[in-house]
Amino acid sequence: xxxxxxxxxxxxxxxxxxxxxxxxxxxxxxxxxxxxxxxxxxxxxxxxxxxxxxxxxxxxxxxxxxxxxxxxxxxxxxxxxxxxxxxxxxxxxxxxxxxxxxxxxxxxxxxxxxxxxxxxxxxxxxxxxxxxxxxxxxxxxxxxxxxxxxxxxxxxxxxxxxxxxxxxxxxxxxxxxxxxxxxxxxxxxxxxxxxxxxxxxxxxxxxxxxxxxxxxxxxxxxxxxxxxxxxxxxxxxxxxxxxxxxxxxxxxxx
Amino acid sequence: xxxxxxxxxxxxxxxxxxxxxxxxxxxxxxxxxxxxxxxxxxxxxxxxxxxxxxxxxxxxxxxxxxxxxxxxxxxxxxxxxxxxxxxxxxxxxxxxxxxxxxxxxxxxxxxxxxxxxxxxxxxxxxxxxxxxxxxxxxxxxxxxxxxxxxxxxxxxxxxxxxxxxxxxxxxxxxxxxxxxxxxxxxxxxxxxxxxxxxxxxxxxxxxxxxxxxxxxxxxxxxxxxxxxxxxxxxxxxxxxxxxxxxxxxxxxxx
Numbered sequence: 226x227x228x229x230x231x232x233x234x235x236x237x238x239x240x241x242x243x244x245x246x247x248x249x250x251x252x253x254x255x256x257x258x259x260x261x262x263x264x265x266x267x268x269x270x271x272x273x274x275x276x277x278x279x280x281x282x283x284x285x286x287x288x289x290x291x292x293x294x295x296x297x298x299x300x301x302x303x304x305x306x307x308x309x310x311x312x313x314x315x316x317x318x319x320x321x322x323x324x325x326x327x328x329x330x331x332x333x334x335x336x337x338x339x340x341x342x343x344x345x346x347x348x349x350x351x352x353x354x355x356x357x358x359x360x361x362x363x364x365x366x367x368x369x370x371x372x373x374x375x376x377x378x379x380x381x382x383x384x385x386x387x388x389x390x391x392x393x394x395x396x397x398x399x400x401x402x403x404x405x406x407x408x409x410x411x412x413x414x415x416x417x418x419x420x421x422x423x424x425x426x427x428x429x430x431x432x433x434x435x436x437x438x439x440x441x442x443x444x445x446x447x448x449x450x451x452x453x454x455x456x457x458x459x460x461x462x463x464x465x466x467x468x469x470x471x472x473x474x475x476x477x478x479x
Numbered sequence: 480x481x482x483x484x485x486x487x488x489x490x491x492x493x494x495x496x497x498x499x500x501x502x503x504x505x506x507x508x509x510x511x512x513x514x515x516x517x518x519x520x521x522x523x524x525x526x527x528x529x530x531x532x533x534x535x536x537x538x539x540x541x542x543x544x545x546x547x548x549x550x551x552x553x554x555x556x557x558x559x560x561x562x563x564x565x566x567x568x569x570x571x572x573x574x575x576x577x578x579x580x581x582x583x584x585x586x587x588x589x590x591x592x593x594x595x596x597x598x599x600x601x602x603x604x605x606x607x608x609x610x611x612x613x614x615x616x617x618x619x620x621x622x623x624x625x626x627x628x629x630x631x632x633x634x635x636x637x638x639x640x641x642x643x644x645x646x647x648x649x650x651x652x653x654x655x656x657x658x659x660x661x662x663x664x665x666x667x668x669x670x671x672x673x674x675x676x677x678x679x680x681x682x683x684x685x686x687x688x689x690x691x692x693x694x695x696x697x698x699x700x701x702x703x704x705x706x707x708x709x710x711x712x713x714x715x716x717x718x719x720x721x722x723x724x725x726x727x728x729x730x731x732x733x
Contacts, residue, residue: 256511259511264515264728267512267515268512268515271508271511271512272508274511275504275507275508278504278507279500279504282499282500282503283500286496304553305552306551306552306553306554306555307551307552308485308489308551308554310489310492310493312489312490312493313493313496316493316496316497316500317500319497320497320500320501320504363486
């Protein structure tokens with residue numbers, strides 16, 4: 226932490242505060258607008274808001290931990306000795322990443338059997354991916370870090386395969402006015418998730434120091450915002466359009 | 480507390496934060512989704528959410544107490560002298576354990592007389608079990624601890640007997656599409672509750688030190704999550720299925 230300049234330290238703190246504000250406001254928007262989707266989509270919207278609510282809580286914790294790790298005295302940073310708690314990100318992902326995939330499954334409104342089946346497979350793989358990533362994140366050695374990166378990539382690739390190939394048939398059966406949006410939602414997952422394994426490897430590439438910390442923390446924050454808040458608003462739009470197509474009067478009409 | 484390493488201390492703190500996040504998000508989910516069950520099941524869902532809400536509050540208190548008990552300076556732990564408050568768990572259980580059993584009774588929708596009768600017997604026994612456990616938890620001597628363990632086991636065994644034998648006939652009268660789930664809910668109570676009396680005895684077996692503290696605190700947290708959040712979602716699923724079977728349009732249909 227002492228390799229950071231005061232400007233860098235403040236910039237990261239502001240990014241965390243921005244993340245908190247975006248997650249909390251997305252949650253409020255989704256829950257306040259919940260009645261504008263047909264009852265059949267309300268569980269999807271409830272869980273979408275839950276994902277951003279859980280993320281908002283963890284950004285608050287991350288922001289407080291960042292604050293407590295450093296004392297600023299006359300423009301100089303001094304570590305307080307209390308470590309910045311990276312684990313909040315993992316605790317957050319362990320809950321939100323499976324739920325993100327459940328959102329996508331729910332808004333597609335598949336048969337009850339297919340919903341359960343896909344939710345358990347995708348959600349389980351997502352939880353496994355996070356659990357396998359954590360030992361490498363906290364390990365001292367580069368070898369251990371790389372080993373757990375490889376292990377964690379196995380469920381990651383399985384999820385990507387399921388999203389691109391496994392869901393193909395079900396996506397084709399979706400109404401025309403949302404098919405493109407659902408494709409877009411899966412690309413959004415894939416694009417934002419691609420960021421995480423790259424960042425994870427940075428320390429192995431010898432990228433350390435102040436700029437690396439800024440890149441990692443701000444990068445994770447942007448990826449989280451895309452994967453949770455932007456993705457959540459796409460899910461909301463899909464639910465609104467499908468509700469309208471099914472004859473439900475939405476809040477955008479009078 | 481000084482027998483803990485920094486990693487162990489952080490891990491337990493993260494487990495408490497995870498517990499708080501799980502309990503709070505389960506509460507929000509249950510209350511937001513309350514209208515997706517028939518009016519006859521809404522009290523069950525309200526109380527199910529209340530249990531996780533009370534647990535969320537106590538996990539916040541436990542987390543803050545854990546934080547205040549130790550100062551971390553340059554990677555070393557130093558006790559602040561303020562003891563970690565174990566009593567929050569007992570205060571929590573005193574409220575939530577009777578309510579958990581009431582949830583189960585309410586979702587079965589028995590006759591009014593049977594509901595009252597069973598709720599008072601099971602809820603009363605649960606409260607008695609917690610009250611009898613506490614003097615042993617705070618006692619210095621091993622003899623006192625063991626004595627109150629025995630006393631507390633009497634209502635515990637009575638509750639297990641009631642769940643397995645007493646409720647048998649009422650469970651058999653439940654609709655076919657939920658009978659298995661209700662059995663599953665009672666097993667979940669029995670399996671998760673079995674953890675508590677075992678942990679209670681650990682100090683008598685001479686199991687102490689850092690790893691024992693981690694095992695106890697993380698173990699209690701997992702048992703609480705299973706007994707309250709996972710159990711709560713099973714209760715919710717039972718209520719949704721029974722509502723649907725009774726002709727109520729649920730949130731998973733349009």
